[in-house]
Amino acid sequence: MKKLMLGNEAIARGAYEAGVRVVSSYPGTPSTEITEFSATYPEMNCEWAPNEKVAVETAFGASMCGVRAMSCMKHVGLNVAADPLYTAAYTGVNGGLVLCVADDPFMHSSQNEQDTRFIARAAHVPVIEPADSQECKDFIKRAFELSEQYDTPIIFRLTTRLAHQRSPVETAEREEQPLKPYEKDVMKHVMMPGMARKRHVYVEQREAQMEADAAKIGLNRVEMHDTKLGVVCAGVVYQFVREALPDASILKLGLSYPIDRAAIRDFAARVDKLVVIEELEGIIEQEIAAMGIAVEGKRYTGRQGELSVQRIREAFGGEKAPTEPALPARPPVLCPGCPHRATFHVLKKLKLHVFGDIGCYTLCALPPVDSLESALCMGASVGMAVGAEKARGREFARQSVAVLGDSTFIHSGITGLVNAVYDRSNITVVILDNRITGMTGHQQNPATGFDIYNQPAPQLNLEKLCETIGAHVVVENPMDMPALEKALKEELNRDGVSVVIARYPCALLDKRRRPAARVTGCRNCGACMRLGCPAIERYADGVRINTALCNGCGLCVGMCGFGAISCGGDQA
C-alpha cells in the first residue's frame, strides 16, 4: 500500500532504507522536516548541529569512519557549509555522504534566490534532482550508492514545491550497511598541498567518468512525443512541463550535474527546437550552448520566482490564466503573547538603529513595531554593529543595537561577539532568548537543554559564555517593558561590549491557559494598537479583544493610559 508522504518525509524514509546511520543538520525552511522525520527512525543517529558547517563536518567525519551519513540544509545554509564541502569534494568519502540542499525559488521563507547548482559546479560535486516524493525516496538511495561508487559527496537538490508536496510513495525495508573498515590514509584525508594536488587530478577524472557512465547510472530519461519541440528539465519543473506542454518531447535529468552531453546531443538531434526550462539561473542552458548546440531557455522564463504550469503555458503562447485580485494583504505577524513584540516596542520607543538578523523577529521591519533596519544573514547583526561604530563613531553606537535570536547567536553570532570585544568596540547586543529555534517550527538548540529527541541535554549557559568572551551581561524579562527599557539605556551608555539577554519563552511553548484581556471604558486613543497584536481589533467605538486569539499575556495592560484594559496575565 502506498503512503502519502511529504517530499522531505520521503527523503528521510529513503535514507533509512539506504542504511544511513548519522544525520546532522541545522533547521532551515524548506529542508527542516527531513531531519525531523529522520529522528523518528531509531536506527539513525540524528542531531541538530549549531550550524550547517558543523553539521557537514559531523556527517563527513561519520562518512570517513565508515557509515552512510547525511546533512540537510536550506540553500543559504550551504554557504555556511561551503568550506568543508569544497575540500570534501577532493577527499571523497568512505561511507556514502549526501547533502540535501533545498532551494527556495520565489523566496517563500528566504532572503535570496541563490541557485545551489552553481555551488555544486564550483565544488565539482554531482547533483541529483528528484521530481516527486517517490523519486525523493528512490533517488536518495541511489545517491548513497553513487557516493560510494564514485568516492564523492553528492548534493541532493530540492526546491520548496518538492520538499513541501505530498504524493504517494511505495516503501521498502531497510538494508543495513555494515560498518566499513576505517584506515589511516593521509594521502586521502589530509589535504595539504602535495596531497590535494593529486586529489584534484582525481576530482577531474571522477567527473569525466561519471558523465561517461551517465546512461548506465540511469537517472536521466527521454520521453519522445512530437519532435517539433524538445524540452530539457529537471526536478519539479518536469511536472510543470509535462502538463503545460503535453506534446513536447522531454529529456528529464535526474543527474543534473555532470550533465550527460552525449544524451543531450542525441536528444537535440531528434527535435526541431531545443529549449531548457529551469527555475532560477540558466545553468543547463549555458552548458548546452557551450557545446555549440542551438538552445533557448531564459528568454521564455526569466530568472526570478517559481515556475508553474500557467507560467510555462503563457511563455509558449498559451492563454493567460486569471491573477489574484488586489485585496488587503495578510502578512504573517508575531503571535499573540510573543515576547519579541515587547522587545521591539521598547527598541522603537527608544528610536534606536536596530541591526537585525534572521528569525521570526525579522517581521519587526514591518509596522507597527517597525524598528528593525537590516537583515542580511545568520549572525550578521553583531558584525554589522561593529562596522557601524567604525563608520559613524561612538555616539552612533550609543543609539544602535544588534538584535538576534538564541539559535542565531549560537549559529553565527558568537564569533562576531568575540571580535567585538577584541576590537574594543562599544556595541550593545540583544539576544532574544525565547528558549527554542522558533521560525523553522520549534527545534531544540544547545541553549534549550534538550536534544532532537526532546531528551535532556547539557545546556549552554548564554550569560556565562558572553561574560567569558568579555561582554558585560544583563538578563531581563522583556515582558516587563519598563525594566527592559531601563537596562537598555544603561547598557547603551556603558563603554565596551554589552549583552542584554531578553529571556522569555516563545508564546507557542507557553501552554498555560490564561484568561483573555478585558476592555472597559476604552477612549479609543489607539495606544495599545502600537503593539501590533493580532488579538486587539479597533472599531469606531473603541478596541475589542479577540478572545479566540488573545493568550492573556497582559502586555497591552501597560500600554493603556486610562486603565481600560485588565488581564489576569503576568503583567497585570
Next chain:
Amino acid sequence: MKKDIIIVGVGGQGILLTSKILGYLALQQGDDVKVSEVHGMSQRGGSVITHVRIGENVASPLVTPGEADMVIAFEWLEALRAEFYLKKDGAMIANTRRMLPMPVIMGKMAYPEQEITGRPVYALDAQRIAEECGSVRAVNIVLLGVMSTLTDWPQEAYEAAIAANVKPATLETNLKAFRAGRAAGEGMNA
C-alpha cells in the same frame, strides 16, 4: 475522481491538516494525488494556501488559476482572495466569519464588503457550528463536511480519513463537526 481543490485560510486554522485528510482519502479511494503546502513564515497568522490535486495521473503539485473545481475557505477575505483559482462553474465553500488582517486592524485599509456570485456558493457560519460541536478549532472539519456533499466518496471513507489523521482525543468532536457540516451542506442549494 478528478478534482482540483484549493484550501485557504489564516495560519493556525488547520489548513495543513485538512489537506492531509483529503490527500489520504484520495489515496485510499485509489486515486493519484499531490498536495502542495507552504510551511515557515506564512504560518505566523498570514494567508495560507494548500493545493490538492486528485486524478488518475497528477503531474504538477499546483492547481492552475481558473481550473479549480472547488475552493474551501476558512475565512471570508481569503475566500475572496482565492476565487480566481476557480473554473467557471467551480464551487466556493466558505466560512463567512472574518479575521481582520493587520492592515485592517491598523485602520489602514477596510475589510472588503464583497459577495461571491455567479457560481455555486456554499457560505455559512462554520465557526458557530464548530462551537456547537464543542470546539472552535473544528471550523476546518465543518467545511470538509460541506465539501463532502459535492463528491461521490462515501461518508464512511471521509470519517475513516479523519480518524486516521486527527489526535484521538479530538476525534469525537471532529466527527460531530464533520456530520454537522455535511448536514448543513445537504440542506443548502447553491
